[in-house]
Amino acid sequence: MVKMKDVAELAGVSSAAVSRYLNGGYISADKAERIKQAIELTGYVRSSQARALRTGSTKLIGVIVPKINSESVSRITAGIGQVLGRRGYQMLLANTDNAADRELEYLDLFQNHPVDGIVLVATMITDEHRRAIESCRVPIVLIGQNVEGAACVYHDDYEAAFELGHALAGRVDGKIAYIGVTEEDRAAGYDRRCGFEAGLRAAGNPLDAALIRLGSFTLDSGYGAARELLSVAPDVSFIACATDTMAAGALRAIDEVRGVGEGMHRVSGFGDNAFLRALTGGIPTVHYGYLTSGVEATNMLLNTLDGVEGESGLKTLKLGHQLMNV
Amino acid sequence: MVKMKDVAELAGVSSAAVSRYLNGGYISADKAERIKQAIELTGYVRSSQARALRTGSTKLIGVIVPKINSESVSRITAGIGQVLGRRGYQMLLANTDNAADRELEYLDLFQNHPVDGIVLVATMITDEHRRAIESCRVPIVLIGQNVEGAACVYHDDYEAAFELGHALAGRVDGKIAYIGVTEEDRAAGYDRRCGFEAGLRAAGNPLDAALIRLGSFTLDSGYGAARELLSVAPDVSFIACATDTMAAGALRAIDEVRGVGEGMHRVSGFGDNAFLRALTGGIPTVHYGYLTSGVEATNMLLNTLDGVEGESGLKTLKLGHQLMNV
DNA sequence: TATCATGGTGAAAACGATTTCAACGACAGG
DNA sequence: CCTGTCGTTGAAATCGTTTTCACCATGATA
Numbered sequence: 001m002v003k004m005k006d007v008a009e010l011a012g013v014s015s016a017a018v019s020r021y022l023n024g025g026y027i028s029a030d031k032a033e034r035i036k037q038a039i040e041l042t043g044y045v046r047s048s049q050a051r052a053l054r055t056g057s058t059k060l061i062g063v064i065v066p067k068i069n070s071e072s073v074s075r076i077t078a079g080i081g082q083v084l085g086r087r088g089y090q091m092l093l094a095n096t097d098n099a100a101d102r103e104l105e106y107l108d109l110f111q112n113h114p115v116d117g118i119v120l121v122a123t124m125i126t127d128e129h130r131r132a133i134e135s136c137r138v139p140i141v142l143i144g145q146n147v148e149g150a151a152c153v154y155h156d157d158y159e160a161a162f163e164l165g166h167a168l169a170g171r172v173d174g175k176i177a178y179i180g181v182t183e184e185d186r187a188a189g190y191d192r193r194c195g196f197e198a199g200l201r202a203a204g205n206p207l208d209a210a211l212i213r214l215g216s217f218t219l220d221s222g223y224g225a226a227r228e229l230l231s232v233a234p235d236v237s238f239i240a241c242a243t244d245t246m247a248a249g250a251l252r253a254i255d256e257v258r259g260v261g262e263g264m265h266r267v268s269g270f271g272d273n274a275f276l277r278a279l280t281g282g283i284p285t286v287h288y289g290y291l292t293s294g295v296e297a298t299n300m301l302l303n304t305l306d307g308v309e310g311e312s313g314l315k316t317l318k319l320g321h322q323l324m325n326v
Numbered sequence: 327m328v329k330m331k332d333v334a335e336l337a338g339v340s341s342a343a344v345s346r347y348l349n350g351g352y353i354s355a356d357k358a359e360r361i362k363q364a365i366e367l368t369g370y371v372r373s374s375q376a377r378a379l380r381t382g383s384t385k386l387i388g389v390i391v392p393k394i395n396s397e398s399v400s401r402i403t404a405g406i407g408q409v410l411g412r413r414g415y416q417m418l419l420a421n422t423d424n425a426a427d428r429e430l431e432y433l434d435l436f437q438n439h440p441v442d443g444i445v446l447v448a449t450m451i452t453d454e455h456r457r458a459i460e461s462c463r464v465p466i467v468l469i470g471q472n473v474e475g476a477a478c479v480y481h482d483d484y485e486a487a488f489e490l491g492h493a494l495a496g497r498v499d500g501k502i503a504y505i506g507v508t509e510e511d512r513a514a515g516y517d518r519r520c521g522f523e524a525g526l527r528a529a530g531n532p533l534d535a536a537l538i539r540l541g542s543f544t545l546d547s548g549y550g551a552a553r554e555l556l557s558v559a560p561d562v563s564f565i566a567c568a569t570d571t572m573a574a575g576a577l578r579a580i581d582e583v584r585g586v587g588e589g590m591h592r593v594s595g596f597g598d599n600a601f602l603r604a605l606t607g608g609i610p611t612v613h614y615g616y617l618t619s620g621v622e623a624t625n626m627l628l629n630t631l632d633g634v635e636g637e638s639g640l641k642t643l644k645l646g647h648q649l650m651n652v
Numbered sequence: 653t654a655t656c657a658t659g660g661t662g663a664a665a666a667c668g669a670t671t672t673c674a675a676c677g678a679c680a681g682g
Numbered sequence: 683c684c685t686g687t688c689g690t691t692g693a694a695a696t697c698g699t700t701t702t703c704a705c706c707a708t709g710a711t712a
Contacts, residue, residue, distance in 0.1 A: 003668055014692040019670055026690055045438040049378040050668035053697050058375065060418075060440075068407065069400035078395045081421040085428075090440075092386075093419040095407040102411075112371040114386075114416075219604055245601075252604040260607070261587055275571075275601035278545055278578040281586070329698055340662040345700055352660050376698035379667050 002042045011038035022046065052114075061301065062092045062110035062118045064103055070217070070245070072271055072290050076121055076143060079294020087302050089116075098217075100124050107132045117301045119143060119294075124184040139304050139314060141297045145187050151314035153297040157191035158198075160270070160286045160321040165199025165207075165240070167326040168268060168284060174237030176200065177211035179225045179250060181242045192242045192270060211236060215246045222249025230257045237266060244269035244276050244285055251280065272324050282325040289319055328368045337364035348372065378440075387627065388418045388436035390429055391447045396543070396571070398597055398616050402447055402469060405620020413628050415442075424543075426450050433458045443627045445469060445620075450510040465630050465640060467623045471513050477640035479623040483517035484524075486596070486612045486647040491525025491533075491566070493652040494594060494610060500563030502526065503537035505551045505576060507568045518568045518596060537562060541572045548575025556583045563592060570595035570602050570611055577606065598650050608651040615645055 008015040011034040021027050021035045038044075052058045063080055065073050077093070084091050092115055096102040103120070107129075110118055118140040120133075125147050133140055133150050142152045168176070178196060183189040197207045213229055215221035225246070226239055230253060239254070241247040247269030254263035268284035269276065276283060296317055304313045334341040337360040347353045347361045364370075378384045389406055391399050403419070410417050418441055422428040429446070433455075436444055444466040446459075451473050459466055459476050468478045494502070504522060509515040523533045539555060541547035551572070552565055556579060565580070567573040573595030580589035594610035595602065602609060622643055630639045 001668095004670095005668080015669080016671080016692055016694095017690090020691090023670080025671095028690065031690090047379070047668050048439045049375060049382075049384065050697090051670075052375040053373070053379045053668080053699085054670045056375075056697080063419075067404075068394075069397065069404045071395065074395035074400045077419075078393075078421060078423075081394065081419065082423075085421070090435075091419045093389075093403075093407065093417045095404060095411070097404075097408075109416075113374045219600055223604070248601050248604050252607075255607075273601070274545055275574050275599070275605070278549070278574045279601070279605040281578075281581075327698095331698080341699080342662055342664095342701080343660090346661090349700080351701095354660060357660090373698050376667090377700075379669085380698080380700045382667080 001047075002044045004044070004046065007035065007038045007042055007044045010042060011035045057116050058114050059089050060092050060115045061089050061298070062094065062106070062115035063121070064094045064096060064106050064110075064118065065121045066096055066098050066103075066123045067217075068093070068095045071273055072288070073121060075290035076294040079291040080119055080298045081294075082291075083295050083298035083302065087306070089302065098123070100126065100129075104128060104132055107136065111137050117141075117305055119297055119301060122147070123188070124182075125186065126184075139301055141301045141314065143293050143297050145185075146316065146318070150316075151300060152316045153293045153300070153319065154187065154317075155288045155293070155319050155321050157187045157270075158195035160288075160323075161192040161195025162199040162202070163323055164268060164270075164284065164286055164326065165196040166203045167199075167323060168238070168240065169200045169203030169205040171326070172205075172238040175211065175233070175235055176205070176207060176238045176240060177213070177229050177233070177236045178207055179213045179215045179222055179229075179239060179241045179246055181215055181217055181246075188242055188270070196240060215242070215249075217243060217245065219245050219249040222246025223253050224249070226250035226253035227257070230254070238268070239266060240268045242270060244271040244273035244283075247283060247285070248273070248276055251276075251283070277324075284326045285324045287322040287324050293319055327373075328370045330370070330372065333361065333364045333368055333370045336368065337361045383442050384440050385415050386418050386441045387415050387624070388420065388432070388441035388444045389447070390420045390422060390432050390436075390444065392422055392424050392429075392449045393543075394419070394421045397599055398614070399447060401616035402620040405617040406445055406624045407620075408617075409621050409624035409628065413632070415628065424449070426452065426455075430454060430458055433462065437463050443467075443631055445623055445627060448473070449514070450508075451512065452510075465627055467627045467640065469619050469623050471511075472642065472644070476642075477626060478642045479619045479626070479645065480513065480643075481614045481619070481645050481647050483513045483596075484521035486614075486649070487518040487521025488525040488528070489649055490594060490596075490610060490612055490652065491522040492529045493525075493649060494564070494566065495526045495529030495531040497652070498531075498564040501537065501559065501561055502531070502533060502564045502566060503539070503555050503559065503562045504533055505539045505541045505548055505555075505565060505567045505572055507541055507543055507572075514568055514596070522566060541568070541575075543569060543571065545571050545575040548572025549579050550575070552576035552579035553583070556580070564594070565592060566594045568596060570597040570599035570609075573609060573611070574599070574602055577602075577609070603650075610652045611650045613648040613650050619645055 004015045008018045094106040121143045122145040146152050146154045180193045181189045213225040215225050239250045247267045250267045251263035264280035270286045272285050272287035330341045334344045420432040448468045448471040472478050472480045506519045507515045526533050539551040541551050565576045573593045576593045577589035590606035596612045598611050598613035
């Protein structure tokens, strides 16, 4: 492995000079030229490990996600990766598989060393999370939840759900049911359910608490909950879901029970999934800029790391949403 | 930042002893105990950067993917992450956004330093790729393509496509069309089309070359190609696609032109997408163990890195497939 | 008793960069 | 001529580990 000293010797300078050449310090034109040639000749490439040890910066950003194989998360990740690549950073990806403790584990792991900053695609935020975030030695940005005292990029799930509920209340004749997710996920669980309920109520068609079920983000859980709902309460005529994925499951359940093609008029979701859009002609849902949230969060993080001027540092940013097919 | 020397002083030993304690070298029981306490007391955590510099190993695996927000890739990635986490490695993710040159770029970047090994989720393999893989200084495993002289974990797309074509030929009455992808992607482009054609031919219902179109992996491209097909050749009665995603687009096109509900009986795909399965009741498609391929590839890679015994090193592995809904 | 493994030990030399520091030549101003 | 400044330079210290090496007890073996 050719090292800096070799380059320096070949160019007839000290390694300090080579380092300065590489990092834009004082260097005369002719020496710069000689160094440049020596580098090309030897095919030298600097050891990021040595550099990291000396400078304390790795140009690595830790990204913690609850599950990589979900459309929303993988879109967010795409946005993050886009910005990181453009700005000379790399992504250290940690997949927690929906286990909150592994999230904390990774926060620890990342903090104690390799990464310069962290993007946390958040689901559940416990007090332990708050503490971990608070005491984090590197800058950190959250995506998907709005947490006091932390930099967050999020969507207003309450408002979106309210609007959706309000719009649906008028269009649905019979009873409306709701399949949510754990309320430990404040945004997707609590906010969406509360907002939806409030929207329905405001439109004079309140949600019957007996028609609320809990899913687990998966298509199958949506299917199961819907089947159960339909058998317990056959007069349910619309099933609103907290995610498009669960909505797809519910849709299948309705098709099975009531006949194919029926479901697509009787479910709603969140997330504006592309498959769902294409295959059903569009159920009522909420479009979020997932890619954008990844982009924005990462830019914020990198701005503070790179010391970019202007009001572009860590702060909390609420992104807009869009009701679809209502 | 508390360093090893501090721990050593507190425990009254040399830093060599602490290092040995941490790495399982010779150490007496009482010193081990003292060191353990000193570590707990100080909250010491070792600098992975210094360690990396000294040992030359980073416990990082570079993963190069063509596009993170696709179901197949994100499942593969999930499999990779699973194994890496379990075996004490971390994932450095690089998303090339389907640009072959960025793939090479990352191969370079990874090779020249931070990572101990590379998993390449491959699409197009050019000669340049072959050279880059050949001359790679760290072990590398490919997923999704079978390349001579490289360790590969792949599915037999030709065989699967043959079987699918053969099975469909008998079940479809009218004309069959095909929407493929670029043949630079040997597996998903060339193999699937050839296999499918061969399967049809073997069943006595050969594919009309005029009814072949090219998509670009996206739902919209499948939609566009299908619309075009249907308008140019209205007598087409079945559209086979090289991916489930494009099949979803084709399905929508058919629904629009021929009426809702018609499409689901008149398209096939590859990949057994969960949404498609739920929303259509199941079109003919091929199920691949994407997660498994990530797992297997990563285990192979890590086995050679960790020097695990047995015949578990780098080699080429063909995984099975399963025809669905035929 | 002399010799030899054997488990333990710390001083010191890497690993390969960056950065501090003192110093140098040239040149301008007084 | 002296002084100060400016652009430029290389020797050497530093980052925090791991690893080599020489060496020391201690108990077993010849």
